[in-house]
Amino acid sequence: MSTPILEGQGISKAYGGVQALYRVNIALYPGEILGLIGPNGSGKTTLFNALSRVIPVDEGRIFFRGQDVTDARPYQMARMGLARTFQVVRVYKKMSVLENMLISRSWRGVRAWNVLRPSRRETYQRAWELLEFFRIAHLAHMPAGALSGGQRRLLELAMASMPDPEVFLLDEAMSGINPALVEEIKERIQEMRQHQGKTFLMVEHNIQFISDLCDRVVVLHQGQVLAEGTPQEITENEAVIEAYLGV
Ligand SMILES: Nc1ncnc2c1ncn2[C@@H]1O[C@H](COP(=O)(O)OP(=O)(O)OP(=O)(O)O)[C@@H](O)[C@H]1O
Numbered sequence: 494m495s496t497p498i499l500e501g502q503g504i505s506k507a508y509g510g511v512q513a514l515y516r517v518n519i520a521l522y523p524g525e526i527l528g529l530i531g532p533n534g535s536g537k538t539t540l541f542n543a544l545s546r547v548i549p550v551d552e553g554r555i556f557f558r559g560q561d562v563t564d565a566r567p568y569q570m571a572r573m574g575l576a577r578t579f580q581v582v583r584v585y586k587k588m589s590v591l592e593n594m595l596i597s598r599s600w601r602g603v604r605a606w607n608v609l610r611p612s613r614r615e616t617y618q619r620a621w622e623l624l625e626f627f628r629i630a631h632l633a634h635m636p637a638g639a640l641s642g643g644q645r646r647l648l649e650l651a652m653a654s655m656p657d658p659e660v661f662l663l664d665e666a667m668s669g670i671n672p673a674l675v676e677e678i679k680e681r682i683q684e685m686r687q688h689q690g691k692t693f694l695m696v697e698h699n700i701q702f703i704s705d706l707c708d709r710v711v712v713l714h715q716g717q718v719l720a721e722g723t724p725q726e727i728t729e730n731e732a733v734i735e736a737y738l739g740v
Pocket residue numbers: 508511512513531532533534535536537538539540580
């Protein structure tokens with residue numbers, strides 16, 4: 494296989510007495526869709542926070558696009574091409590869908606990057622293109638708070654796409670949304686991978702969704718990697734069934 498685009502080596506993180514992660518190794522390869530699954534509290538969000546540099550780690554190193562980014566700040570990760578969505582959707586409910594799109598660059602902390610800052614016209618154009626791509630352009634002038642859960646997830650993906658990142662970390666982007674929109678999101682992700690070469694790491698509890706979409710799956714259990722393999726290998730793995738799928 495090629496060199497990983499994002500890699501965590503020996504990541505440990507404790508919160509007080511809770512060992513949220515213990516010596517976790519994870520590698521994400523360019524153009525792949527990697528699933529991250531595991532029971533509640535197994536460390537999935539903590540691993541996302543570590544990889545996107547939202548929290549400091551106690552131990553281990555993180556590499557992104559060939560650089561050691563262990564000490565990088567989240568905005569530097571964003572600039573280098575990492576996008577991240579959160580388990581609880583973060584949109585500005587009172588602002589319109591379009592306004593949410595327009596502020597999403599500076600929201601990611603790229604505001605200081607004046608020299609390369611795109612013009613207003615370019616930003617508008619990109620926002621509209623993405624709203625169309627995600628099939629929510631008809632909602633552009635609605636307050637984001639009026640959207641359904643699934644539409645908000647689509648908006649969040651569109652916002653994350655504004656700076657044209659290479660890698661997306663999606664934390665339960667599909668939770669609590671209706672099956673039709675799940676299909677819609679699945680198709681958009683496949684398209685982004687196929688036609689734009691984007692790379693995804695996604696946390697999802699729906700194993701069917703993971704099986705349909707992911708090339709590989711990593712299973713976390715009590716802060717450690719329990720198993721790693723193709724969706725089929727994972728769903729047939731005894732230890733995984735016992736720790737997670739069986740419940
Ligand atoms: N900021 C924090 N302060 C204290 N403990 C934390 C913090 N964040 C996470 N933890 C603990 O670390 C462990 C891992 O939590 P984490 O949120 O990473 O799990 P998860 O796999 O994302 O769970 P879920 O499926 O419920 O989202 C849990 O025991 C959790 O209580």
